[in-house]
Amino acid sequence: DDWLLKEDGSLHEESFGSLHDRAHAGRLGNVLTLNGAPHETIPVRAGERIRLRLCNSCNSRILELKLEDVAAHVIARDGQPVEPKPLEDGRLSLAPAQRIDLAVDMTGKPGSRSAIAEVSQGRVVAGIFAYHPSETRKRREELLRLPANQLSEPAADPARKVDLIMTGGAMGGMERALFKGRELPIRELARQHGMVWAFNGVAGMGEKPLFSVRKGESVEMRMVNDTRWPHAIHMHGHHFRQSDAAGGSSAAPWLDTILIARDETATVRFVADNPGKWMIHCHMLEHQAAGMGTWFEVTG
Ligand SMILES: [Cu+2]
Numbered sequence: 306d307d308w309l310l311k312e313d314g315s316l317h318e319e320s321f322g323s324l325h326d327r328a329h330a331g332r333l334g335n336v337l338t339l340n341g342a343p344h345e346t347i348p349v350r351a352g353e354r355i356r357l358r359l360c361n362s363c364n365s366r367i368l369e370l371k372l373e374d375v376a377a378h379v380i381a382r383d384g385q386p387v388e389p390k391p392l393e394d395g396r397l398s399l400a401p402a403q404r405i406d407l408a409v410d411m412t413g414k415p416g417s418r419s420a421i422a423e424v425s426q427g428r429v430v431a432g433i434f435a436y437h438p439s440e441t442r443k444r445r446e447e448l449l450r451l452p453a454n455q456l457s458e459p460a461a462d463p464a465r466k467v468d469l470i471m472t473g474g475a476m477g478g479m480e481r482a483l484f485k486g487r488e489l490p491i492r493e494l495a496r497q498h499g500m501v502w503a504f505n506g507v508a509g510m511g512e513k514p515l516f517s518v519r520k521g522e523s524v525e526m527r528m529v530n531d532t533r534w535p536h537a538i539h540m541h542g543h544h545f546r547q548s549d550a551a552g553g554s555s556a557a558p559w560l561d562t563i564l565i566a567r568d569e570t571a572t573v574r575f576v577a578d579n580p581g582k583w584m585i586h587c588h589m590l591e592h593q594a595a596g597m598g599t600w601f602e603v604t605g
Contacts, residue, residue, distance in 0.1 A: 307334035331365025353442035381406035386451035402588035508596035
């Protein structure tokens with residue numbers, strides 16, 4: 306997690322709800338914690354293979370992590386197993402709400418230490434692998450491959466197509482949006498309601514769903530980031546595959562959160578097989594609070 310603290314260690318409460326944070330990259334902190342602690346220490350033994358699940362629970366920070374002096378494979382993303390793939394140079398990028406499971410081989414010597422560092426701006430040590438001074442362990446090979454979950458494969462060309470167009474934010478040029486059924490100019494949206502973003506021209510949760518589908522229907526959603534900021538779009542109740550990913554749809558992992566860079570588009574497909582009312586929102590929480598949230602309905 307990413308905390309904005311004052312010098313005495315207390316939370317910087319005055320900046321909660323800051324319109325500047327809402328319209329820019331969200332609330333960014335100055336102290337990074339792992340499992341709630343700065344410099345969390347993870348006891349390990351030389352030679353063993355551990356499973357490490359990383360979850361970015363920061364409000365808004367996109368983490369650039371580097372696992373130093375270990376060998377690791379990515380074995381799952383957003384809770385869904387993937388074909389094990391070596392982590393290049395120990396580095397990985399994790400947007401808010403994204404999870405990644407790693408099989409980490411503790412290749413250091415007994416008694417040594419190695420860091421999990423955040424390297425987006427310089428190097429901040431987030432956590433430490435501390436090797437037992439003498440004990441060693443044999444590597445458990447079976448930890449590498451996870452059994453796949455049974456997810457329904459979406460149709461190759463779903464009849465149901467939905468657009469999710471993101472607008473607003475600083476330098477975005479959004480002039481107006483619908484808020485609680487009324488069309489308001491950006492000045493009023495921002496100053497009186499703290500709203501600075503919109504999905505499809507609507508700021509905040511509408512009374513009606515973005516779309517409604519019958520259970521089992523395949524959906525193709527084109528997520529268009531027409532803003533100057535990256536967004537971590539998170540869908541509840543379902544996992545999707547990106548269909549315009551490099552290497553094609555079948556190679557794309559199942560995800561429920563996708564980071565979409567400024568001026569980029571990602572098209573995803575999924576089977577709406579989970580009845581209920583589900584949110585889609587930017588998981589940069591200040592963006593969500595400032596308009597980037599909507600919902601869809603799957604009828605039984
Ligand atoms: Cu966002």
